[in-house]
Amino acid sequence: MDLRYTDAVPSDAEREAVDALLGPPPSGWEGGAERTDEDLRWAKGGASAARDRRDQLLPALHTVNDRVGWISEGALNYICRRLTVPPAEAYGVATFYAMFSVRPRPAKVLHVCTDLACAARGSAAVCTDLTDRLGPPGTPAEGAVWQESPCLGLCERAPAALLLQAGAEPSGAEPSGADGNTDAGSGSGSGSGETFRHSAVVAPATASALVAAARSPLDAPAEPSPAAAVPQAGDPALVLLRRVGTVDPASLDDYRAAGGYSALRRAFALGPAGVIREVLDAGLVGRGGAAFPTGRKWQATAQQADGPHYLVCNADESEPGTFKDRVLMEGDPYALIEAMTVAGYAIGARQGYIYLRGEYPRAHERLAHALTSARTRGLLGPDVLGQGYAFDIEIRRGAGAYICGEETAIFNSIEGQRGEPRSKPPFPVEKGLFGKPTAVNNVETLVNVLPILEHGAAAYAATGTETSTGTKLFCVSGQVARPGVYELPFGANLRDLLDLAGPPERLRAVLLGGAAGGFVRPDELDVPLTFEGTRAAGTTLGSGVVLVLDDTVELPRVLLRIAEFFRDESCGQCVPCRVGTVRQEEALHRIVDRTGAAAAEDIALMREVGQAMRDASICGLGQTAWNAVESAIDRLGVYK
């Protein structure tokens, strides 16, 4: 069947934005101004040829949203014509992501984080002030609109806000990030003569700084360097963080002078099977939360007869309280690129994707710049390091959906579908991105591959414990003196970590592992920060979140925020999660100020719903949405 489009036409700006991404329309059939004689003789290679470009849908939606601020019916139509995508499906995709709007809205949107770490550090007061000065959230004022946002991954500088401004960059403006600028100053092209900013980060945020930034994004304060998020910066014991703050993230030469690209050379010397053996021997397990052995994943992917193979780097760090991958990508972007090249080589992939959180403008710039320079110097492309291995990497921006950090939801998102998780089996190593064998690793996992190859598996495995080898990054936020990313060898305990960060005087609880993790009590600080140690203590390391709460925090509100987060971020595909998260939030609302017998009935109800969510949801989001609340009830006795 032919696809049917409505009569709505794009504005010139929308058309221009789409054409800048996809090139001019090759024919009148694809939305060109007129049909030429030639078009009338033009036959395309069937629907499948057109559907090959479905994966450009998300980038195309981004490009219109970046330019105009929202996606009109005409723009959607034009995108659909260009890509041969049914408009109803494209609408379904556009409405899936929080960063897109299909209704008109101002060019400037201010996202103010009200998530866990920011709430613990005063986001509520910022929002109250902002309501006084700009009106309630969602009402446009002064060409801007502000809204509450889930975690922005800036927790070490909480409370945080992110301003996004749509528009065309004035011609002549420095293309951001490509200027080799090293002062680590701003989110977007801080070169002199800057006249436009697509994004600005304000963290820590005050209402007056936010109002100023909303009036003129150029007035937003400069962002501190990524090293400011690493309190241990300069410590010679650091492994994964060793270059953050000591090398210029925009300089490939600096990276090489600091030992960069020796791991890739070693990889070529070992051959793909040798690399996998080394990673297996090192005992590296995934740092994204599931703790699956990385070497086994690579081996399983490498062995698949079907091809091509893909490598996907999961850089969609949306777990509330997590920001380590952001700091790595901003502070040491080449390390990720080198590690991905090694991984791609090991699994036999020629194409890698970095699926990056849409809310990370600075990481995007740094990575984009690093990719370009690596390509220019033959470290990516048809013949990497002259070794006859072809590999390249593309960045795909997410658009505000926590669920897209789920490994199979990433595939759907990249492919231009709604970011709904797929059921497993089949597993990604068999049928992943575009239905082909795919290895998905998160940023921290990949970066671990460098020290493994540089010093050998044995040296790597000498750090840590028997089953948790190497070092681990922790994102410490909340009420501590020095929030930030910490790197510790596995085996250190929670107390050691808190001592580094400066614990509050009256500690109430620590949330370990993020919204999907669990709370621990002040008398449990001896819990070893290893996969096996936390498991034995009935909690989890998860993605490395350590959110510290003192006794000024009202725990029932924290739990409510967690429930609200899951309700908001559920993809809606399966019933236990879609409705269960709503019922959980409702019950928490009912008991927010109650205890004991008055809360018992609702707690019992939540337990029953929570059990079904854990057992019957399709993916990890629904399966873990009850964990933190349950641990707060059982371990902290919140409603006692």
Add this chain to the structure above:
Amino acid sequence: MTAVPLQPPRRLVSFTLDGEESRVPEGSTILDACRSAGTDIPTLCQGDTLTPKNACRVCVVEVEGARTLAPACSRRAEPGMTVRTDTERAKHSRKVVLELLASSTDLSTTPRAAEWIKEYEAKPDRFGEDAARVDEQPKIDNDLYVRDYDKCILCYKCVDACGEQWQNTFAIAVSGRGFDARISTEHDAALPDSACVFCGNCIEVCPTGALSFSTEFGMRAAGTWDEPAQTQTTTVCAYCGVGCNVTLHVQDNEIVKVTSPHDNPVTHGNLCIKGRFGFQHVQNRD
């Protein structure tokens, strides 16, 4: 003329189902195995002509060694697997799923829903008066069929039938996300302004009555819909040379709706607008 489609013999997989050795052809789902063993597993989003989407999760069963429960409708039986359909865990999930659905949507026209709610002792009311509901008004924007998304369980079957699995029209998709997800046309346009070709194949597969013929919707509203009094006659559509099978549902000597047999190897229950909705002329008596 008899055409018996010969298929290559399939290998049998043997696994344990509720303590009994079970042998099913390779590729069978656990649900297939249950059905041939006579075990009744409730299903809502599963459809006989579509690839299972396993979204409702009411068919979950316990697979030994697995951390979570498995959807029987789509998990394939594997050699050596041990499956139990009647554990407390499985029954608990089914009960809660029924409660969650019935408390948020209107299941009054979903076949067997009431029966399962009773069987599993589900109590949809226990989430209280204020429990959020889908709360949609019926969308009546054309003369042929009504979309009453208050009854929609988001099983994706209409989307799959309209899209690449059958019709390839792609008029409807899921929009929004989480509890706000809805089946919708592009920019929520009315059906006549959308790509819809009114084949009605979405109505054919909808398991809840969220999509229904205008005739049925009107008669239900008027209280005159009387299914037990209806007769069904399968005959051949006379509009064109394809010759699809149509089943006429007749009440009081009036055709009230038209379906099509799902086991027909050519159409699998799909029709076009003429066969599905063009029945007025038959009963035009002047």
